[in-house]
Amino acid sequence: MSNSKHTTNQQRRQVVKGIAAATAVTAIMPQNLFAAGRGPTAVVIGAGIAGLSAAWDLRKAGFQVAIFEKEKFTGGRMVQLQMGSLYQFTHASGVFGANREMFALAEELGLKNEIRGDAFPSGLYDNGHGLYDAGGLTDFDIETTAKTPGLSLETIRKLDLLKPDLEEIAATVDPCLLETGTAYDNESLGEYFERILGKVAGREVIKYRIEPACAAWGWPPYETSKIALLPWLARTEKFIQPSGGIGVLTRKLDSLLPVQNTTTVRYVTPADASGRHTIHYLNANLERRSVTPDVVVCAVEGKYLERIVQDMSPKQAALASNCYFSKEAIVCWILDGKHAPKEFASGQYIPDHPDQIKAKTTYWFATPGDPALNHPPHVRYCLSRRHTPEWQQSDMALEEYSWPMIKALYPQIDKSHVVDIVDYTCDDLIYLPVGYVKQMAEVLQEQRKERRGLYFAGEYVAGAHTGAACASGRSVAKVIKKHWA
Amino acid sequence: MYRILAIIQILLGSLILGMMSLSVHAEDKSYVDNVGNNYGKGKTFFDSKVLPKLAENGCLKCHARGYLRPNVLVYEELIRRLAIGDSAENNAIIYKIANIRSISPQIPNHPGGQRCTTIDAEPCKTIRQWWEIEFGHKEIKKIKPGKTIF
Numbered sequence: 226m227s228n229s230k231h232t233t234n235q236q237r238r239q240v241v242k243g244i245a246a247a248t249a250v251t252a253i254m255p256q257n258l259f260a261a262g263r264g265p266t267a268v269v270i271g272a273g274i275a276g277l278s279a280a281w282d283l284r285k286a287g288f289q290v291a292i293f294e295k296e297k298f299t300g301g302r303m304v305q306l307q308m309g310s311l312y313q314f315t316h317a318s319g320v321f322g323a324n325r326e327m328f329a330l331a332e333e334l335g336l337k338n339e340i341r342g343d344a345f346p347s348g349l350y351d352n353g354h355g356l357y358d359a360g361g362l363t364d365f366d367i368e369t370t371a372k373t374p375g376l377s378l379e380t381i382r383k384l385d386l387l388k389p390d391l392e393e394i395a396a397t398v399d400p401c402l403l404e405t406g407t408a409y410d411n412e413s414l415g416e417y418f419e420r421i422l423g424k425v426a427g428r429e430v431i432k433y434r435i436e437p438a439c440a441a442w443g444w445p446p447y448e449t450s451k452i453a454l455l456p457w458l459a460r461t462e463k464f465i466q467p468s469g470g471i472g473v474l475t476r477k478l479d480s481l482l483p484v485q486n487t488t489t490v491r492y493v494t495p496a497d498a499s500g501r502h503t504i505h506y507l508n509a510n511l512e513r514r515s516v517t518p519d520v521v522v523c524a525v526e527g528k529y530l531e532r533i534v535q536d537m538s539p540k541q542a543a544l545a546s547n548c549y550f551s552k553e554a555i556v557c558w559i560l561d562g563k564h565a566p567k568e569f570a571s572g573q574y575i576p577d578h579p580d581q582i583k584a585k586t587t588y589w590f591a592t593p594g595d596p597a598l599n600h601p602p603h604v605r606y607c608l609s610r611r612h613t614p615e616w617q618q619s620d621m622a623l624e625e626y627s628w629p630m631i632k633a634l635y636p637q638i639d640k641s642h643v644v645d646i647v648d649y650t651c652d653d654l655i656y657l658p659v660g661y662v663k664q665m666a667e668v669l670q671e672q673r674k675e676r677r678g679l680y681f682a683g684e685y686v687a688g689a690h691t692g693a694a695c696a697s698g699r700s701v702a703k704v705i706k707k708h709w710a
Numbered sequence: 711m712y713r714i715l716a717i718i719q720i721l722l723g724s725l726i727l728g729m730m731s732l733s734v735h736a737e738d739k740s741y742v743d744n745v746g747n748n749y750g751k752g753k754t755f756f757d758s759k760v761l762p763k764l765a766e767n768g769c770l771k772c773h774a775r776g777y778l779r780p781n782v783l784v785y786e787e788l789i790r791r792l793a794i795g796d797s798a799e800n801n802a803i804i805y806k807i808a809n810i811r812s813i814s815p816q817i818p819n820h821p822g823g824q825r826c827t828t829i830d831a832e833p834c835k836t837i838r839q840w841w842e843i844e845f846g847h848k849e850i851k852k853i854k855p856g857k858t859i860f
């Protein structure tokens with residue numbers, strides 16, 4: 226009996242030990258960083274469309290993928306956020322019709338109709354000579370351009386001289402993967418139009434047609450490579466507002482992929498002897514961690530490269546040091562219901578407009594609001610990129626600096642009607658100065674050569690828009706799959 | 711009774727072995743190291759030193775309303791910008807507000823303009839001190855690398 230009692234106690238102790246051991250093992254098991262899969266491990270830094278596209282394709286290929294995103298939200302520039310009472314895109318507002326990779330991905334995810342939509346309303350421009358339809362951001366229709374008020378007859382006659390180049394570029398350059406346009410990265414837009422059309426006509430076209438398109442990106446025409454814009458102008462495909470909202474694709478990918486939000490990458494070390502890089506990061510609890518996966522995909526905004534990636538190759542370092550961003554300054558005054566505008570009103574101007582107030586303004590509008598879009602009545606004002614430095618030096622909040630302009634353009638606005646202010650000033654898109662596309666191509670050629678532990682993806686190695694970022698993510702995933710096959 | 715206990719023991723043993731084998735499998739791949747937890751070390755410094763300097767230098771005009779990121783009043787938001795980079799001078803906040811590199815002097819890095827004339831001027835000076843507290847090398851050396859689990 227005593228023997229059996231002893232055995233029982235021993236067994237009880239063993240059971241307790243077993244439970245304790247199981248608990249201890251469970252306690253030291255970390256959060257499962259990598260999604261199910263048996264292939265090489267990959268950490269994608271950045272959950273914008275480039276990172277998500279790369280992660281999606283790598284996961285399909287069997288890679289164990291983790292995605293680190295510093296923000297609480299996923300989607301980068303394709304995100305829509307609730308800002309006060311305004312539900313709003315924060316950067317990208319639409320997609321270009323030539324975004325082949327993005328449309329293919331959307332179709333694969335069952336979002337074919339949601340990513341398509343109507344052409345973005347471009348609105349009428351006022352250049353001081355009259356109102357005109359510039360023909361959309363990205364299609365250079367010569368007949369429409371010829372109707373621009375203020376354009377001289379001599380300039381109109383010369384417009385056809387642009388056709389041969391545009392046709393050649395349309396046939397050979399993919400605007401989503403701008404390295405395909407390396408051969409044309411030899412002069413600025415301004416230099417190009419002046420060379421083909423002559424100085425006077427070239428300057429007129431720049432002022433009335435090219436500057437308004439460049440204003441959407443924040444590019445100065447006499448510094449921006451011609452190949453940044455010409456592949457778009459050469460195509461007739463429109464800029465589209467997705468019917469599901471700009472965030473429809475990234476929201477879907479977020480639901481399917483293991484995105485670790487509020488996970489901030491601090492830096493990525495040089496490759497070790499095995500060719501792998503270690504990522505040092507802060508997790509969601511602000512605890513320091515590091516991870517050494519087989520593959521790192523750096524799909525951050527290009528401005529972070531120099532902060533994050535240690536010991537870049539000379540070509541990568543050259544690209545990173547040439548990566549600059551345009552700035553966008555937009556403010557919305559949310560109005561109380563009693564003072565909602567009765568109807569939509571707006572204005573859009575060229576940077577050289579003779580009226581000083583209009584020259585400082587890219588666009589403004591006043592809207593009664595749309596409950597279906599969660600848009601309250603508001604007045605929106607976008608400061609001209611050319612005048613952004615003046616505001617920056619003013620030491621004033623944007624709404625304060627912009628008030629005299631909006632008051633002049635829309636006198637009905639009154640401070641007593643304003644219930645909230647949403648300022649979404651931000652870094653916008655990369656500049657593509659002359660030579661940048663060549664640098665981009667050199668980095669991509671280098672990383673295609675052989676297997677490595679760190680790959681670059683994003684708009685900074687593709688082009689300055691969401692479709693390019695998506696194409697870049699998918700393109701780098703193809704390279705990685707090939708290297709690890 | 712004994713049979714039941716024996717079955718439980720076998721089941722638990724299997725569970726533990728299974729988990730250990732998973733752990734070993736993961737350990738072979740050596741994915742994650744815990745290199746320390748410094749959470750909250752600089753919070754007091756942030757509240758007492760950094761925030762007043764940000765206020766004095768106009769940062770709150772745009773970054774304290776809750777819509778424009780980051781909200782500089784929130785430690786957890788700002789430390790994530792401070793964390794990006796590997797030194798007191800090379801981090802996302804200093805890069806932004808000191809205008810260390812910009813396409814031209816007239817177009818500052820920071821959409822709201824240059825806030826420090828040099829990295830020795832305020833608020834950059836205090837932000838660099840904050841970085842040292844949060845991530846400085848002396849602090850890191852005190853932290854022993856964690857066991858490789860994954």
